[in-house]
Amino acid sequence: MNDRFQDIRDGVRALCAQFPDAYFRKVDEARGYPDEFVDALTKAGWLAALIPQEYGGSGLGLAEASIIMEEINRCGGNSGACHGQMYNMGTLLRHGSEAQKRKYLPGIATGALRLQSMAVTEPTTGTDTTKLKTSAQRKGDRYVVNGQKVWISRVQHSDLMILLARTTPFAEVKRKSDGMSIFIVDLHHTIGKGLVVRPIANMVNHETNELFFDSLEIPAENLLGEEGKGFKYILDGLNAERTLIAAECIGDGYWFIDRAAKYANERIVFDRPIGKNQGVQFPLAEAYIEIEAANLMRFRACELFDSHLQCGAEANMAKYLAAKASWEAANACLQTHGGFGFASEYDVERKFRETRLYQVAPISTNLILSYIAEHVLGLPRSF
Ligand SMILES: Cc1cc2nc3c(=O)[nH]c(=O)nc-3n(C[C@H](O)[C@H](O)[C@H](O)COP(=O)(O)OP(=O)(O)OC[C@H]3O[C@@H](n4cnc5c(N)ncnc54)[C@H](O)[C@@H]3O)c2cc1C
Numbered sequence: 001m002n003d004r005f006q007d008i009r010d011g012v013r014a015l016c017a018q019f020p021d022a023y024f025r026k027v028d029e030a031r032g033y034p035d036e037f038v039d040a041l042t043k044a045g046w047l048a049a050l051i052p053q054e055y056g057g058s059g060l061g062l063a064e065a066s067i068i069m070e071e072i073n074r075c076g077g078n079s080g081a082c083h084g085q086m087y088n089m090g091t092l093l094r095h096g097s098e099a100q101k102r103k104y105l106p107g108i109a110t111g112a113l114r115l116q117s118m119a120v121t122e123p124t125t126g127t128d129t130t131k132l133k134t135s136a137q138r139k140g141d142r143y144v145v146n147g148q149k150v151w152i153s154r155v156q157h158s159d160l161m162i163l164l165a166r167t168t169p170f171a172e173v174k175r176k177s178d179g180m181s182i183f184i185v186d187l188h189h190t191i192g193k194g195l196v197v198r199p200i201a202n203m204v205n206h207e208t209n210e211l212f213f214d215s216l217e218i219p220a221e222n223l224l225g226e227e228g229k230g231f232k233y234i235l236d237g238l239n240a241e242r243t244l245i246a247a248e249c250i251g252d253g254y255w256f257i258d259r260a261a262k263y264a265n266e267r268i269v270f271d272r273p274i275g276k277n278q279g280v281q282f283p284l285a286e287a288y289i290e291i292e293a294a295n296l297m298r299f300r301a302c303e304l305f306d307s308h309l310q311c312g313a314e315a316n317m318a319k320y321l322a323a324k325a326s327w328e329a330a331n332a333c334l335q336t337h338g339g340f341g342f343a344s345e346y347d348v349e350r351k352f353r354e355t356r357l358y359q360v361a362p363i364s365t366n367l368i369l370s371y372i373a374e375h376v377l378g379l380p381r382s383f
Contacts, residue, residue, distance in 0.1 A: 073251030
C-alpha cells in the first residue's frame, strides 16, 4: 500500500536494490563493514536527512528519517552499521554553539566527517548511567579524561565521537543526574594518544568496542553546551533514537513476514504448501498484526516529535512494541523455514541475530517498562 512517503521509499529501495542479500551475507560472513553500501547512502544524502538545510542537510522530519531506516532493514540490510551518523549529530545540533555547528555539521552532511559513535555505557555501571566513573577534569584549556567505556559502536568507522563523562564527582552533586558533561572527541587525534580501542567479538556483525582512557587530553572548546548538563543533553536525543530504531525493527518485521509467507506458499510437504496449515499461518498472522500495531505507535511518536511536543512515552512504547514484534516475526519466520532457516543462504538466521539486539540495546526492554511505570503511571521509583 502506498503512503505519503512513497517517494522516499522508492528512492531508498532503488539504492538498496544495488546491494542484494548476497552482499550483506558476504559482509556478515567476513565480519566486515558494508563500506560500499554506507558510501552510497551517504552520497545520496539519506544519512543527512535530519541535518537542517542551512548546514548542508535536507532538513527532513523524524517521520521521513524513520522511513529511510525502515526501508534499509525492509530490503534486507542492517541500519545498525550507520544509523549513528543520522542521529548522533542531534546532540551537537541542539546543544552545540553556532561555531561548533558550522565547524562540524556541513562535513557530517556530506559524509566527509563521520559522527557515528556515542560513548555512554560503562562496564561496571551498565544501565545505571548516572553512576558512570569516567571522569573529565578541567586543567587550563583542556580536559583530562580517565576511565573506561564498553560496547561503543562504529568507533573504527568514525572520525568523531560524543563522550559522556563526569566533570563533578558523584559525591559532590545535589542530583545524581548533575555533574556530567558531553564532549566531541576527534578520534584521529586521540586513538593511541590516551585512548585505546579494543574490538568486542559479538553475536551480530556489529562493530563495537571497549574504550580505555588514560589521561586523554581534549581541548576545552570541545565541550558541548554547559558543563554539568551532559546527562540531560543525552536524554534529549533519546526519543529520536528510539523512534528510529523502532522503524528499523518494523522494517525487519516486514522482511521476516514477506520471506516467511513466500516460503510457506512455495514449500511443499505432505503434497501441499506448508502455508495451508493453520499451525504455520497463525504465528505469521499474529506477528503481522503486532508489526502493524507497532507501526501506528511509531508514526504517533514521529508526529509528536515533529510537532515539537513531548513524546517520551510514545517513543519508548514504539521501541518496545516494534522490538518485540520484530522478534516474534523473526521467530515465526525461522520456524516456517524449518531446517533451512538455519542455512546462511536464506538470510533468516542473519536477520534473526540482527533484530534480537534491539531488545537489549540501545535500551533494554525492562528499562522501558520502568519508564512507563514511573513516568506515565505515576508508580514509585524503583531505583
Ligand atoms: C551490540 C551492542 C552495541 C551497543 N552500542 C552502544 C553504543 O554505541 N554506545 C553505548 O553507550 N552503549 C552501547 N551499547 C550498550 C547498551 O546500551 C547496553 O548494553 C544496554 O543499555 C544494557 O546495559 P548493560 O549491558 O550494562 O546491562 P545491565 O545494566 O547490566 O543489565 C542487564 C540486564 O538486567 C536488567 N536490569 C538492570 N537493572 C534493572 C532494573 N533496575 N530493573 C529491571 N531490570 C534491570 C536489564 O534490563 C538487562 O536486561 C551497545 C550494546 C550492544 C550489545
